[in-house]
Amino acid sequence: MATKPSFSEEVSNLMHASHGNPLKTCVQCGTCSGTCPVAEFMDHTPRCLIGMINANLKEEVLESNTFWYCASCFHCTVRCPKEIDIAGLMYSLKRYSIWKHTYPEGAIGPVFSETFVKSILRSGRSYEPVLAPTYIFSYGVREFLNEAHTATNLMLKGRLPVLPPRIKRLENFKKMANKIIPMGGA
Ligand code: SF4
Ligand code: SF4
Structure with missing residues (x-):
């Protein structure tokens, strides 16, 4: 009967593609x-x-x-x-x-990561206005207003697009990404 791998063996298996020791x-x-x-x-x-x-x-x-x-x-x-x-x-x-699903409810990291991947799969590019809500509300009021002010200025100067940018040949990119990211067709 196969024995259950230890935690360190599970982590090693997850790192199988790594070039390190x-x-x-x-x-x-x-x-x-x-x-x-x-x-x-x-x-x-x-x-x-x-x-x-x-x-x-x-x-x-x-x-x-x-x-x-x-x-x-x-x-x-x-x-x-x-x-x-x-x-x-x-x-x-x-x-x-x-x-x-071992992370604490409300943790910013996992929500940010998932939103980032979904955003990439949707348009082929990351888009800050979609990512920002995953962390910006954890800031204090002053930092929140500073971030909103900076984003508005960037948009007005054309440094932050109003609509999400899309890459060419998006369908090909999605097919490739869905093979390597197990997101259930997200
Ligand atoms: S942030 Fe720290 S742990 Fe992460 S890659 Fe850099 S040095 Fe390594
Ligand atoms: S830098 Fe030293 S402590 Fe860190 S992983 Fe390498 S051998 Fe271990």
């Missing part, structure tokens, strides 16, 4: 955490999160905000002495969290 090769040097520009806002540093995955602390990992705060800058990935794709790991954990 397995998480098990991490030596906990902390270079990734030291180079991460948003580590101070994370519940756990990238180094700590990898240690938790290798220890199969599934609930603690999935409750962590670390992968939702990752800015995908890839600094950690290019500096890791063991050539582990840490940025790819953060994407894997986002996918896992959305797939298993």
Whole structure:
């Protein structure tokens, strides 16, 4: 009888397309955490999160905000002495969290990601006025008004289109994207 994979094995499977080395090769040097520009806002540093995955602390990992705060800058990935794709790991954990619906209700990251993908599938381009409502209401009144003011100025100067832009040969793009994004025909 097949045995159920451990959490660390599940995460490794999700990273099967990554070019990096397995998480098990991490030596906990902390270079990734030291180079991460948003580590101070994370519940756990990238180094700590990898240690938790290798220890199969599934609930603690999935409750962590670390992968939702990752800015995908890839600094950690290019500096890791063991050539582990840490940025790819953060994407894997986002996918896992959305797939298993383990994120807290009202979390901005998953809603933003889903809206982004749907927007891309609809027109082939991202469009800020569609994405903004997924996070802008979590701002204070002053920040909200600043953002609205900036967006209006950008539109008036023609730097932000009033209608969503569409790419050429959109149908071909949709066929390709639907093969790689399991969004159920979103
Ligand atoms: S830089 Fe690489 S080896 Fe060092 S702690 Fe981070 S993942 Fe592990
Ligand atoms: S890719 Fe993510 S985890 Fe890595 S340094 Fe950048 S923000 Fe930090």
